[in-house]
Amino acid sequence: MTRLRYLDKARVKNLMTSDVVTLSQGQSVPLAEAVMKLKRVRHLPVVDPEGALVGLVTHRDLLRAKLSNLTGLTEDERTTQELTIPVSSIMQTDVWTISPDTVARKAANMLRDHSYGCLPVVDDGLLVGILTEADFVEAVVAGERDVELPAPTVSDAMTPNPLTMSLPATIGDARALMEKHGIRHLPLSRDGELVGLVSDRDLHIADAIAGGAENITLGLVGSDPPYVVDAEAPFHAVLNEMSDGRRGSAMVVEDGKLVGIVTTIDACRYLAEWLRANYQED
Structure with missing residues (x-):
């Protein structure tokens, strides 16, 4: 038996990552790659100087950029070319977002039904967090609620x-x-x-x-x-x-x-x- 207590009235703000690593539009593709590796993330929101979300760069976007921009170049040419590519040229701009007060169930359904890897969390036009599949995995692992049930297999x-x-x-x-x-x-x-x-x-x-x-x-x-x-x-x-x-x-x-x-x-x-x-x- 396991005791679960945590999600009786869960909202996105209870599950999201609030300390979000972001990029600005002018930063380069190599920097985005380095940040993803360092922070072990696959999604990087792009914000303007005021903190408003303007786009999203994913690991797939970086791989597509390498394929479309760098094919046939030497290593030195590739390094030089990569430094000239701003994330604004590869980022997704039509990004689905969610409110921090949205019921967690609705967010889980959005991720599931549309196969999104993440949902940037926006409040009053500003980025305040990010919700990923990994956040839900961790929520299931950590979760508890008041009624005892047989442990799921x-x-x-x-x-x-x-x-x-x-x-x-x-x-x-x-x-x-x-x-x-x-x-x-x-x-x-x-x-x-x-x-x-x-x-x-x-x-x-x-x-x-x-x-x-x-x-x-x-x-x-x-x-x-x-x-x-x-x-x-x-x-x-x-x-x-x-x-x-x-x-x-x-x-x-x-x-x-x-x-x-x-x-x-x-x-x-x-x-x-x-x-x-x-x-x-x-």
């Missing part, structure tokens, strides 16, 4: 029977399948057994490094070995490992066979359903 939250791709296959094959079904993590199998995982981030990195990487064989491209868990593992423990290890997914395996996948989107969905069942707006 991975099977309660996972997406069962996920799409897989059999090897051999190429980056182009994986990209087409992921885009068709709107997924960001694709388990790889060989002879029916899980052997790896490719994510949309892996594909973007391959593009940035190789350019025109559609015919590269999967297995030469990919992230660290997949995080594998049992279907009856405590859900909070798996989310804790995902949060601490900056993992975007966990593969659920029974008797050596893949039976499900848990992603940060699944964590948001689970939290949204919990809030819907246990919280009523005033």
